Amino acid sequence: MGPRRFLFWAAIAASLLLAADPPAQGKPVVHCDALVGFNGTVREGRFAPVILSVENPGAKMQAEISLQVTWGGGLRGVPAVRTIVREAALDAGSTRRIPFLIPIPRSVRTLRATVSSQGITAGSLEIELRSMTTSSRIVAGISSELSLDGLSALAGSAGMLRVVYPRVDDLPVSWAGYDAVDAVIVHDTSFQQLRADQVTALERWVVTGGVLVFTGGAAALQHEPAGFGRLLPVEITGLTRRARLASISVPGGSVRGVSGPIEVAVSRLMQGRIVAADGALPLVVARPLGRGSIWFLAFDPTMPPVTSWEGALPLWRYILGGDRVPAMGAAPREPLADPWIAAMLTASPSSFPHVLALLIFAGCYVALLVPLVHGRLGRGMRSRTRLLLLVVVSVSATIAGWALFSRVLFHPGLQVIDAARVESRSGDGLAAVMEKFAVFASSALPVEARLASSGAAIEAAGIRTGTADSAVSDPPLLLSERGNKTTIRGIDVGRLDTRLLVIQDVVSLDVSVRAEALGSTLAVRVTNGGSRSLKGCFMLKAGRAYPLGEIGPGATVARTFDLAEGVEPVDKGIGLPDGDVRRAALWKAEALDADRGDSPAQLIGWLEGPVLPLSFPGGEPFAGRPGLALLRVEAE
Amino acid sequence: MKDRGNPFVAEGMRVYLSERGILRTYLFIAGALGLAVLAMWPRSTIEAALRGGGAADTFTVVAACFLLFLLYLGARYGAEDYSADSTVQLREYVTLTPVPLFSVIGGRLMFAVLHTFLLLLIGAPFLAAAMAVGGAGFPQALAALAVIGAASLAARMCGLLVLTLVGGRRPLRDLLLIPVLAASLVVTFFLAPRTNPFHAIAFLLKDADGPSACLASAGVDLGAALALAACSLGVLSMVRGRAHRRGGSGE
Numbered sequence: 029m030g031p032r033r034f035l036f037w038a039a040i041a042a043s044l045l046l047a048a049d050p051p052a053q054g055k056p057v058v059h060c061d062a063l064v065g066f067n068g069t070v071r072e073g074r075f076a077p078v079i080l081s082v083e084n085p086g087a088k089m090q091a092e093i094s095l096q097v098t099w100g101g102g103l104r105g106v107p108a109v110r111t112i113v114r115e116a117a118l119d120a121g122s123t124r125r126i127p128f129l130i131p132i133p134r135s136v137r138t139l140r141a142t143v144s145s146q147g148i149t150a151g152s153l154e155i156e157l158r159s160m161t162t163s164s165r166i167v168a169g170i171s172s173e174l175s176l177d178g179l180s181a182l183a184g185s186a187g188m189l190r191v192v193y194p195r196v197d198d199l200p201v202s203w204a205g206y207d208a209v210d211a212v213i214v215h216d217t218s219f220q221q222l223r224a225d226q227v228t229a230l231e232r233w234v235v236t237g238g239v240l241v242f243t244g245g246a247a248a249l250q251h252e253p254a255g256f257g258r259l260l261p262v263e264i265t266g267l268t269r270r271a272r273l274a275s276i277s278v279p280g281g282s283v284r285g286v287s288g289p290i291e292v293a294v295s296r297l298m299q300g301r302i303v304a305a306d307g308a309l310p311l312v313v314a315r316p317l318g319r320g321s322i323w324f325l326a327f328d329p330t331m332p333p334v335t336s337w338e339g340a341l342p343l344w345r346y347i348l349g350g351d352r353v354p355a356m357g358a359a360p361r362e363p364l365a366d367p368w369i370a371a372m373l374t375a376s377p378s379s380f381p382h383v384l385a386l387l388i389f390a391g392c393y394v395a396l397l398v399p400l401v402h403g404r405l406g407r408g409m410r411s412r413t414r415l416l417l418l419v420v421v422s423v424s425a426t427i428a429g430w431a432l433f434s435r436v437l438f439h440p441g442l443q444v445i446d447a448a449r450v451e452s453r454s455g456d457g458l459a460a461v462m463e464k465f466a467v468f469a470s471s472a473l474p475v476e477a478r479l480a481s482s483g484a485a486i487e488a489a490g491i492r493t494g495t496a497d498s499a500v501s502d503p504p505l506l507l508s509e510r511g512n513k514t515t516i517r518g519i520d521v522g523r524l525d526t527r528l529l530v531i532q533d534v535v536s537l538d539v540s541v542r543a544e545a546l547g548s549t550l551a552v553r554v555t556n557g558g559s560r561s562l563k564g565c566f567m568l569k570a571g572r573a574y575p576l577g578e579i580g581p582g583a584t585v586a587r588t589f590d591l592a593e594g595v596e597p598v599d600k601g602i603g604l605p606d607g608d609v610r611r612a613a614l615w616k617a618e619a620l621d622a623d624r625g626d627s628p629a630q631l632i633g634w635l636e637g638p639v640l641p642l643s644f645p646g647g648e649p650f651a652g653r654p655g656l657a658l659l660r661v662e663a664e
Numbered sequence: 665m666k667d668r669g670n671p672f673v674a675e676g677m678r679v680y681l682s683e684r685g686i687l688r689t690y691l692f693i694a695g696a697l698g699l700a701v702l703a704m705w706p707r708s709t710i711e712a713a714l715r716g717g718g719a720a721d722t723f724t725v726v727a728a729c730f731l732l733f734l735l736y737l738g739a740r741y742g743a744e745d746y747s748a749d750s751t752v753q754l755r756e757y758v759t760l761t762p763v764p765l766f767s768v769i770g771g772r773l774m775f776a777v778l779h780t781f782l783l784l785l786i787g788a789p790f791l792a793a794a795m796a797v798g799g800a801g802f803p804q805a806l807a808a809l810a811v812i813g814a815a816s817l818a819a820r821m822c823g824l825l826v827l828t829l830v831g832g833r834r835p836l837r838d839l840l841l842i843p844v845l846a847a848s849l850v851v852t853f854f855l856a857p858r859t860n861p862f863h864a865i866a867f868l869l870k871d872a873d874g875p876s877a878c879l880a881s882a883g884v885d886l887g888a889a890l891a892l893a894a895c896s897l898g899v900l901s902m903v904r905g906r907a908h909r910r911g912g913s914g915e
Contacts, residue, residue, distance in 0.1 A: 379709045422789060426792045429790070470797065471799040
């Protein structure tokens with residue numbers, strides 16, 4: 029090969045190489061990695077936390093990070109999609125961990141993460157979720173050693189139980205991140221400190237029904253420095269060594285005490301009640317918080333002699349015996365199958381404009397037309413005059429018809445039905461809220477919802493009935509999270525078909541309720557420390573209602589009732605003013621099991637308007653009535 | 665609307681706004697649409713409608729009735745069925761006057777457009793009343809009016825073409841016009857649904873791109889109207905040519 033020919037072929041090869049591999053300069057490139065669930069385990073039918081690690085070796089960039097979860101084949105094989113988008117600044121040469129919350133439906137398929145900057149994809153990652161999914165119960169152990177595996181022996185009729193050990197850094201920052209978990213057991217944190225948002229997430233998860241257990245022994249001294257101080261039901265003051273412990277009595281039987289030398293945390297009760305004690309030394313302490321509970325065991329169940337103690341499993345069974353309702357799965361497939369929405373619709377019967385109105389309108393229009401085209405008046409009319417009058421009459425009637433039937437008598441725009449349940453315990457300062465929003469319109473409309481918070485558990489339902497997209501069984505939700513605000517898209521409505529949005533979150537609620545039964549009387553003292561009026565309040569005790577009326581912001585009401593004066597809450601109209609059939613319907617739909625014979629007294633009241641900070645731009649309350657929330661506060 | 669420049673527009677103004685038979689058709693449009701909207705008016709509660717899984721078809725049915733009426737009336741107007749005695753017959757114009765043929769057809773087309781606007785206005789109040797309960801917004805209502813107007817115009821030009829071909833021979837004209845129109849609608853509904861106005865109306869509220877499909881159908885109908893007008897022009901030029909030849913040979 030001569031030098032010319034060589035140069036020619038070298039030039040061709042160089043140009044081909046350049047074409048195949050254009051210079052990467054200018055195109056941002058990031059590396060992604062994801063931690064899904066707890067140690068790579070997700071539970072089907074629950075929400076799961078995801079931490080996306082994005083390493084940016086290049087220059088600083090403003091990135092849009094999206095996570096897309098697909099599941100199901102749906103009808104005609106079209107999978108459902110949930111997309112969560114978040115903006116983040118990625119500093120040069122840094123790695124950023126970004127937390128997300130994703131749903132894990134039973135037929136979950138894949139998770140795809142995409143990082144883009146200015147419309148250019150800088151990195152992506154696809155994860156097959158099916159292999160990570162389990163249907164087992166999950167207990168999360170915060171421990172430096174895999175020392176809680178013995179709890180898997182608790183598996184029973186409820187199914188398998190798996191113990192996972194998340195790193196402290198990887199603990200969720202939103203309460204719904206713990207949705208997959210039945211209990212969190214804090215043994216030790218290896219002297220690491222939790223961030224405030226992680227502690228708050230744990231606290232709020234307990235409010236929604238979670239079980240949090242702090243174990244004792246020497247490791248208990250780490251709990252307060254780790255940041256758990258405000259959650260602990262006790263103040264740990266030191267350690268002591270005992271030769272044996274007193275027997276522990278739990279419902280279902282009493283077990284002999286632990287024998288053998290054992291280190292026990294010395295503590296003083298701060299909140300809750302002592303379940304078992306050895307003299308003045310609390311051994312088991314329980315603190316109810318919202319719908320859940322926080323426990324403290326003064327001994328270390330992972331160390332001998334407790335590991336071989338016959339009472340260990342019964343005690344764990346008692347502690348973990350609660351049945352937390354998961355955050356996911358609250359939205360039925362058909363919005364109108366939801367009892368709250370059905371109750372609110374039935375209680376606010378709203379009809380299309382009456383046919384009589386149409387008859388009058390049509391009659392008036394034809395009556396104006398007749399003289400113009402028929403009869404004596406029309407006979408001598410000039411063509412131009414007739415034309416002008418015909419145009420004026422028909423245009424006026426068109427405007428009148430639109431205004432009458434699209435504005436005055438009927439609202440074709442977005443209608444919102446809002447019903448909520450707010451549950452709290454007196455003195456907790458927090459309440460678990462489940463709020464359901466059904467939206468519909470008489471014509472097809474794009475719908476956007478704006479939630480002024482982040483970290484809530486969001487679900488949507490609605491089977492599209494239009495011919496174009498009947499294959500989509502779950503609305504393709506798009507959640508855009510910016511700062512502390514979430515924009516929800518993908519719940520567009522067709523002509524008179526409904527979408528349901530179910531949002532669960534934990535909010536602050538300052539209502540204290542004291543109820544004391546003294547002989548044949550019930551003394552009640554309620555303080556509303558919040559900014560909203562509690563309407564139609566009554567105390568519920570053993571299925572009987574005792575009226576309190578409206579309790580305004582900052583007001584305190586103290587009453588003493590004769591227990592014999594209690595009445596049926598719905599039948600006698602207590603808390604349900606005349607004509608407010610919505611309250612009665614919601615009460616019937618939701619609160620039938622509100623009062624069990626052995627449950628403490630509850631304050632029942634009503635809040636008007638949305639409880640969660642959610643708004644639908646352009647939406648109007650259905651039938652012109654604001655949303656309704658049923659409030660239940662368990663008395664101290 | 666009155667155009668002194670074109671005698672056919674002026675004649676249309678005079679005839680279509682004074683002939684009792686024609687004026688009665690306006691009342692018929694209003695009355696029949698009123699009955700249609702009354703018949704289709706939803707009488708249930710919102711809850712029942714939501715459970716039923718869809719809005720009432722009030723708007724669709726009223727628009728389809730409106731389309732049907734204007735197609736029929738447009739064809740009859742085009743064939744001068746309602747104005748046979750009061751208008752100067754088309755063939756007489758062509759054969760006895762030197763008026764340019766383009767002016768004849770252009771004038772008729774121009775008046776047809778204006779008159780169709782008037783007819784749409786007469787029926788519009790009922791469409792407006794049916795909008796909210798039928799689930800239609802402004803885009804859908806305007807699209808429906810566009811497709812109804814364009815189809816009516818095409819039917820009118822079809823009537824004009826049949827008039828130029830057959831003249832005043834009533835039974836033959838009627839036998840030709842309505843069946844041809846109906847057959848073309850049936851055929852296009854199944855073979856070329858995107859061009860069919862009834863198909864466009866039927867799917868206007870069912871498809872997300874219903875309004876654009878309606879506008880496409882209206883575009884096709886407008887094209888058909890122009891094509892039919894051009895055909896009428898061709899037929900009339902043949903008629904005039906033949907008349908001139910006869911006149912020439914007579915001389």
